[in-house]
Amino acid sequence: MFIIGDFAKYGRVSVRMLRHYDVIGLLRPARVDPDSGYRYYRAAQLARLNRIIALKDLGFTLHQVQTILDDVGPEELRGMLRLRRAQLETAAADAAARLAQVEARLRTVENEGLMPTEDIVVKSLPPVRLAELTGIAAGFDPQDIGPVIGPLYAELCRRLDAAGVAAAGPGIAYYEDAPHGGAITVHAGLPVAEGVRSIGDVDVVDLPGVERAATIVHRGPMDDVLPTAQALARWIDANGHSSRGYARELTLAGPGDRDQWVTELQEPISGPA
Numbered sequence: 001m002f003i004i005g006d007f008a009k010y011g012r013v014s015v016r017m018l019r020h021y022d023v024i025g026l027l028r029p030a031r032v033d034p035d036s037g038y039r040y041y042r043a044a045q046l047a048r049l050n051r052i053i054a055l056k057d058l059g060f061t062l063h064q065v066q067t068i069l070d071d072v073g074p075e076e077l078r079g080m081l082r083l084r085r086a087q088l089e090t091a092a093a094d095a096a097a098r099l100a101q102v103e104a105r106l107r108t109v110e111n112e113g114l115m116p117t118e119d120i121v122v123k124s125l126p127p128v129r130l131a132e133l134t135g136i137a138a139g140f141d142p143q144d145i146g147p148v149i150g151p152l153y154a155e156l157c158r159r160l161d162a163a164g165v166a167a168a169g170p171g172i173a174y175y176e177d178a179p180h181g182g183a184i185t186v187h188a189g190l191p192v193a194e195g196v197r198s199i200g201d202v203d204v205v206d207l208p209g210v211e212r213a214a215t216i217v218h219r220g221p222m223d224d225v226l227p228t229a230q231a232l233a234r235w236i237d238a239n240g241h242s243s244r245g246y247a248r249e250l251t252l253a254g255p256g257d258r259d260q261w262v263t264e265l266q267e268p269i270s271g272p273a
Contacts, residue, residue, distance in 0.1 A: 001030055007041035011049045026052060026066050051077060058084050097143045100223045119217065120235045125210040125248070125266055130172060130189030131160060131202045137184045140175065140246070142223045145186060149173055152188035156202065160190065163199050168192050171254070172207065175246040184246075212273075213248075213266045214241065221258035222249070225265070232265055241271035 008015045021027040022039065027048055029039035051072070055065045058080055072080075133152045137144040153171060160167065169191035176185045189207065198204055214236055218228040229247065236243055247267035254261055 001040040001042055004029070004039040004041065007045070010043075011046055011053075013049065013053065021052070024062065024066070026062060026069075054081055057081075097146075097223075101141065101143050103224075120232060121215050122212055122269070123215060125213050125268075127209040128169070128172065128191050128207050129194055129196065130187075130205050130207050131156065131165065131167075131192045131196070131199055132187050132189035132205055133159075133202065134188070135186045136178055137186050139182055140184050142225055145175075145184070146223060148186050149188050152186065156188055156190060159200065159202050160192075163202070165192060165196060165199050171251040173249040173251075174207065210248075210266070210268045212269055214269050215264055215266045217252070218263045218265055219261070221261055222263065223258075225263070229265060232267060236267065236269055239272070241269040244268035244270055 002010070004015055004018055008018055011018075018027065018039070018041075022029060027045065030042045030045060031040045032038070033040070048069075051069060052065055054077060055069065055072070056062070060068070133156045135148045135152050137148040167190040172189045172191065174187045174189070176187070177183075178185045189205075192199070192204065196204060214232060216228055216232045216235075218225050232247070233243070245268050247265040250264040250266060252262040252264055
């Protein structure tokens with residue numbers, strides 16, 4: 001048997017917690033020395049301790065744990081813990097996305113007026129035939145677009161491979177207002193040869209050319225695109241131009257390391273030549 005300090009060490013809990021569990025009858029020692037009052041525990045009691053801690057982590061109060069502890073089997077408890085793990089993973093992903101958004105806003109504030117305007121080039125965009133898939137994003141913020149456009153491109157590549165069709169150039173994403181309340185229609189496209197007319201369950205469209213577009217190169221993940229997009233907006237306004245729609249996004253480099261991504265933003269404009 002183990003003295004209470006050693007049992008606490010193996011259970012990764014405090015001695016104080018074990019004493020409390022004893023007082024409320026949740027986890028009694030295997031033996032208490034009648035003379036010294038020392039509590040002793042058996043190794044087999046670690047299983048009950050693990051169940052108590054697991055149920056606490058699931059959000060149950062100690063009173064509830066005491067009520068249900070002996071009625072929850074190992075398989076049911078495993079299922080409950082897996083569900084809790086999935087919930088925590090989702091919460092962590094949401095928190096990470098919110099943190100990325102805050103960091104992007106912070107960089108935007110810190111870099112206001114610092115992005116060199118000579119990086120902005122006005123040019124025409126040629127028409128291009130695209131194989132594309134579309135989806136709906138809740139808004140135009142990066143955290144809304146990212147979870148939609150990533151899976152679209154993955155599925156598009158899978159379908160093109162299955163059809164034996166090779167992309168004829170880098171990816172082009174473009175956006176439109178969806179018919180209902182603030183949502184955005186996301187188009188994830190890959191150029192294909194002019195002779196391609198149809199590809200099974202993939203849309204083939206002719207994306208019109210643009211006479212004049214203000215363009216800027218963004219380096220890094222698209223979660224961090226806000227400072228670059230706003231620098232482009234400031235340049236358009238300062239030079240007397242008007243935006244004619246959402247910027248297209250031309251993927252110049254998209255390696256596995258998102259920090260190495262290179263994307264050209266291409267915003268259609270009108271105004272002085």
